[in-house]
Amino acid sequence: MTPRISDAPAGRRDELAANLAEVRERIAAACAAAGRDPGDVTLVAVTKTFPASDVRLLAGLGLRQVAENRDQEAAPKAAECADLGLTWHFVGQLQTNKVKSVASYAGVVQSVDRSRLVRALSKAAANEGRTLRCLVQVSLDDKEGRGGAAPADVPALADQIAAADGLELGGVMAVAPLGEEPRPAFERLARLANEVREAHPAATIVSAGMSGDLEAAIACGATHVRVGTALLGGRSAIVR
Template sequence: MSTIEENIAKIAARIRAAAHASARDGATIGLLAVSKTKPAAAIRTACATGLRDFGENYLQEALEKQLELSDLPLIWHFIGPIQSNKTRPIAEHFDWVHSVERLKIAQRLSEQRPADLPALNVCLQVNVSGEASKSGCTPAELPALAAAVAQLPRLKLRGLMAIPEPSADPAAQRAAFEQVRALQDSLNLGLDTLSMGMSHDLEAAIAAGATWVRIGTALFGERDYSSAS
């Protein structure tokens, strides 16, 4: 068994345990493997274990890997900040976008989504901790943004994404994630997705209702950002 396979098994066991502790069905919690800066060979190894969902932050790197792995039945998620001049290839080559924070970006994704593809699944990124270094709309901006995005024709608004301020306190972790869950519930849009939780806080995220946990280093090892673009 390779290190990647071992790591996937360990994370899957943590997800199952967290789901059991929260009286949730583990099948409702997806493992999104964050493969940014990692080679296509690592994704191929992870796919061989049954993983299908992979998250990328850097567009050009992602497009190159998609081409190299086109023989595999992968589902691609864009999870990084989105520049206006990169919306077309994102709309054309991804199945999910987790990081929509502005209406202009959502409108461009909708306009540029090819008609022969299913509607693009999108999550709105909300900055619940108010950190200047984090992307995302504010909680106050969220209702108007969600209402507008829900009306766009080539998008399917699925839910919210958040990266709360890191904390070693499980109670603080859970409080932040429950704020995200409360924000989603308050929208009354029938949304089904909460993209939140990483390797250090996935248990708290699952307890608060996460449906995607985004795991990278704990699966693939430390990252080398020297060639990221």
């Protein structure tokens, strides 16, 4: 049975509403400091480990963009919430054997970091009769296991996405390096984003910034921020 708002624990809507208001205030303050319009920054709710009932509550509060990082969790959750008309973002490392599933529900794949994945996504999108918006995930550090294309490889990968059937180049995405001041990394991402836009003017998305560093990302031009903990709380929930 698809979870409805009434299935949520008492008070959960109020909790999420308060968290959402606080996050929106942070975004507005960061935009004011940067001389930007808050309307130019899209909030994407990262709902991993939280139940579909929370997605419904957030949708009822006006959020339309939802992100997940594991297909095993995202696919059934997207199916349960299919009636809400949300845009689902896939933000985790994506293996090619999961591409067919992801292409069936995701509107945006933010974690494209290699040519083989571009080819697989293009084939899957064509088979589904859909167009997937893809972002090039950029590695801003040398840590293995976090995903992302080397900065030098980003322009060619962007070209490949733009030329692929069934795919639309949306822009770039990155995660700030762990344990470092995020702003210098986001400044590097901004320069790469400008380079990509010079070749592909419609690729305007810069997805950067999470609960702890969204202000720095907005100061450096982020158009999308991916927020989980500040919206939903700690990651101790059990998906149901």
